[in-house]
Amino acid sequence: MPKEDYLLKYLEKLSRVIAAMIGLREKGFLDDSIKLAEETYKELLDLDIDKLLKMPVSEFSVLLKTTGYSAKYLEALAELTTELANSFMILKNEQAQNIYTKALEIYSLLNEKDKTFSFERETKISKLKELINK
Secondary structure, three states, rough: OHHHHHHHHHHHHHHHHHHHHHHHHHHHHHHHHHHHHHHHHHHHOOOOHHHHHHHOOOHHHHHHHHHOOOOHHHHHHHHHHHHHHHHHHHOOHHHHHHHHHHHHHHHHHHHHHHHOOOOOHHHHHHHHHHHOOO
């Protein structure tokens, strides 16, 4: 299977995971939503949620840079991370701040990688900054 097909299928999988997380959270299954994100993080970055929470943003940034993920992967990862933080916001506010900060870092790396201006991305970044500064 060509590499492009594999990447496209994985991006589709990430989109389904994000949609499933939102659905689970809306139905009140916060733990299942977080567990789904953790499984995806383990698969993508070999990282569980506890390590993600303990990892400094600078170390997280280095980890992301070493993966060499494309802009589309980083965008999907940023959305996944934001949804994870949204689930934590409902449960434990201080952990949500930590994860929102990491989502913001992903968007920052995405802006470095993808020089095309995206109004939608900038709106998401502004919202994350707002959530972090609450």
